[in-house]
Amino acid sequence: MNDPLTFLGFPTTPLELxxxxxxxxxxxxxxxxxxxxxxxxxxSSATYGVVFFEARLYGDAGLQAVFIAAxxxxxxxWLRGTGEDDKPLVVTRLDAKGWIWSLAGWGLxxxxLSWFLHAYTDTDVPHMDGFLTAGSLLGTLLAARKKVENWHVWIVVDILYVGLYVYKDLHLTAILYxxxxxxxxxxxxxxxxxxxxGAR
Structure with missing residues (x-):
């Protein structure tokens, strides 16, 4: 059902595609x-969860479950949330305090995550997996609150993911990132x- 195939010259599987x-x-x-x-x-998080688990990227696999909840x-x-003064949520920027909390959360x-992955799984990339998993969580949370800075986070994370997925032979996913x-x-x-x- 999920037998390997070639797409655009790269090995992949139907589920990854x-x-x-x-x-x-x-x-x-x-x-x-x-x-x-x-x-x-x-x-996409549900299907990628399976892809990453099979590649032993357990942080990324577990992250997909969190992504689904997020x-x-x-x-x-986006549909019901309210911003300040009970007005519909609009696109805004982080203030200095928001930046500090965001970076501190990413670091923590x-x-x-890297400690957990190193101690309790057989992944060969616990630190990179932990760093990018934490960054992806931050990017998702900022996107949910319509913060412009979610895109800054995704640019950093996506660049690093390209290298990680090439290393893990997930070439199509590397192209995606x-x-x-x-x-x-x-x-x-x-x-x-x-x-x-001030748009929504």
């Missing part, structure tokens, strides 16, 4: 701030404009 397409759709919808992005995020919350936030998440870098740059530009305009 499906995950690839769903992820592209997710980011495209996210850039345009269309709430259906969260539905595609849920499905996507449900993000979907709710990295420490805990290279594409994500460019898409995140577009998202940053679009959301920065939306923040200036």
């Amino acid at each position: 499906i995950s690839f397409v769903l992820s592209i759709v997710t980011v495209l919808l996210n850039i345009r701030r269309i709430h259906w992005a969260w539905l595609f995020a849920i499905v 996507a449900v919350w993000g979907w709710y936030e 998440g990295f420490y805990i 290279a594409v994500f870098v460019g898409m995140a740059a577009l998202g940053l530009r679009a959301w920065a404009r939306a923040a200036r305009e």
Whole structure:
């Protein structure tokens, strides 16, 4: 059912290919701030969870379950969430305090996850997996709250993921994350404009 195949000259599996397409759709919808992005995020996270588990990227595999829960919350936030003064959630920027808390959370998440992965799994990349898993969680939380800076996080994370997935022979996924870098740059530009305009 999930036998290896070749796509664009790269070895992959049907499940990785499906995950690839769903992820592209997710980011495209996210850039345009269309709430259906969260539905595609849920499905792509479920399929990628299996792909990553089979590649022994346990942090990333476990992260997909968290992504699913975060996507449900993000979907709710975008549809029903309120910003200040009980107004609909609009695109905004982090203040200095928000930056400090975000970076501190990323650092703490990295420490805990890399320790856990090193101590309790057979992964060969516990520190990189932990760092990128923590960063991905931060990016998702910032996106759910419509913070422009989610795209800064995704640019850093996606660049590093390209190298990790090449190392793990997930070449199609490495290409996907290279594409994500460019898409995140577009998202940053679009959301920065939306923040200036006070758009939803």
